[in-house]
Amino acid sequence: MTTETQPPSFTIPPTAPSESRGPAWPLWMVCAVGVFTGAVILVSALVPSVAEAPVLTAAAVLAFGSFAALCFWLLGKINYFRSAAPETSALAFLWGGFAATGYALLANTAVREHLIAQNRGGSWSLFAPLTEEPAKDLGIVIVLLLASTRPRTALDGLVAGSFVGLGFEIAESIARALNNAIASYPPGQRDNLGSLAVDVTHEVLRNSWTGHIVLTGIAGFGIGYLLTTPNRPAIDRWAVALGLVALAAAGHLLWNTHRFGVFYVLGQFGLLAVYLWLIRVGRNREGELYTPYLEYAPDVVAPAQIAAMRSDAARRAERRAAGRPRQAARERQRALAQLAAGIANGDAQRAHEAVAALSDAPEFRSTRVV
Template identity: 35%
Template sequence: MSEAVRPGAPRAVPYLRQPAFWIVIVLLVVGAVRIAQIAALFFGSFPLATLTAIVMFGLFAVPFWLLLAELDFLEREPAGLRVLAFAWGGLVATSVSIPGSTALDNLIAKLGSPDLAAEWGAALAGPTVEEIAKTLGVVAIVLIARTQVNSVLDGIVYGALVGLGFQIVENVVFAIGAVQQAGLGDRVQPVITTFLVRGFLAGIWSHTLFGALAGAGIGYLVVRRERSRRRRVAVAGLALFGAWASHSLWNSPILRDSFGDSVPAVLAILLLKGLPPLLLVLYLVRRAHDREAAYYVGILATVRDPGLITESELRALGSGSRRGAARRHAAASAGREAKLAVRRLQRAQAGLAVELSRGSDGAGACADRVRRHRATLAALGYPEAVEGARSWRHTASTVGTAALALAVLWVALSALGTA
């Protein structure tokens, strides 16, 4: 077995028997009541702006949710635990952080000075309270269903989902705060501005990213049992500190006045502050995915049945980019229906690998599913889910997408500068 992966847990986990489950439920209910009270105040004062903020940031969460749901393709996290992680971030972590950050900010003003709190409060108080509150959400997942955290990648996904829930609720609060500060009544313009700044410009390297980094540390602590406890705790602490430091740097006044306020300057600051933690998390995701893929693909390699998986499919299944390339090749060769069939076949093969790792009776049903999807592919004249030669169109599309993203960022920054 790979040192970074443990066998998948059985599907039926007696969550209701876990004391931690009921503690988390109580905390979620308390958090939901608190957030509902805040929402009621917002709707009472600014109904249109509040509804607009909820809809905009709710839609903003959708692509992040879909991406995170697909991140661990080979051994997906249970939907219930993903919802719980998101709810912890949106209800518990936010309801704790709102008063907690204010209290710590006041403490900084008393122990230091009001000027220190005004300049550095957001960089010190907010990250300290918020990152701890969010990380406790991943710890709660471990306490409820420890066997479901069987790779570092699981910790990353749960941490990112906690961060996503926090990010959405916090952004709605900030949007309505901007409406109130504008003093123009129930207008949506401050909401749109907040969406551009906190969603569009800062969303990719915000709480979802910080949560993923801290979650990687919890995943390491739980999974890497061959390491000493001291080392695992140290790595988890270092990951939490990394999340705190990334958050603190993002909120800090560092570089704020270094480049001016032109569009290129603001874009440079966004990249300098946000790109390093983003690249670090992408590296951790890639490394964790490769370790997990090596484990599950290794299990499938022992099957030695081309009706279930071929040598070429083994190679494609172990890489996200190659899985995508196989689907694109199927679409180009046999149409969209073949692309969907390849995706279903890959999903069934991944499920088979997980069931084989558990040594459960479910492997037989998964094998039957694989054969059905292969038969569907064969009927389309496309019997094997393999990647084709790298297309220049895909490379051009990737470069074009990156260029378009930078162009849209430029336009958004220009619009904010002239608003």
């Protein structure tokens, strides 16, 4: 009689594979045309400024590009069970950086010229939420519908919205840096990197946590909720979606006013608090959705471990109670999350990779008598 170790097993339920969708090419056409034409509009508007400050332009692209890379990494950590596919994040970023920015620039220019003709040019920025927010929100819808793996929770919408907002913010920041240098320095001195340093500092210390990333993420949660909760009453879904989209637009309006003193500051912190709260709500909902799929891997996961994966609070409690090092516990929880997402989405390769990561731990090994 011998005892041998066998790899833990799992099964994928018949309902796990993604449901069929209609043809995606019309949306791809809209996306491609929007990004391309938006890029043409944006680049055409910036060419004169780039010609006057080529060194500053290159430095701005490098600086804000590095900041964007950091944000890509941070936003990729929001989902616990299933991070957005790289191509989905890139598509959202491109829409925000080119399509939304380019067409919002056209609309903003028309509004500004109209108001200048009426001697009210200083108030044009108050109309920006009406031009910029719809352009970004359209991108969220397109990105979610084109995602390689269909969105499961409203958190997927928040992440998509955050990437759209990031693209918009980076493009806007580069354009603002060029405009500020041209407005502040005479010809021949506009490649002033001191001006760029101020703009980068402003982006990191203020815009990154009060600007388009947060605002569009809030709207994205609402849109994601609308698209991922077909079993909820329509009035509830639309109320949440429209409410959060309106909140994002109102936050943008507040952001552009620079008024109301302490209430302006409190409003910015309030929007950040809403964003973080939505992340918490979304992650808990994500846990409720995915953890039941761990029951399809009974040789790998005990019932108590399934319960410990249902929320951020439960996972923290499990790590605190674990006798093993917390880092090891955190890695095992990540592997369990990967296993749950693999089973839920019918991704056998991902599930096998998770099982392989878990099989080295003694508490996850199973034995049989031969």
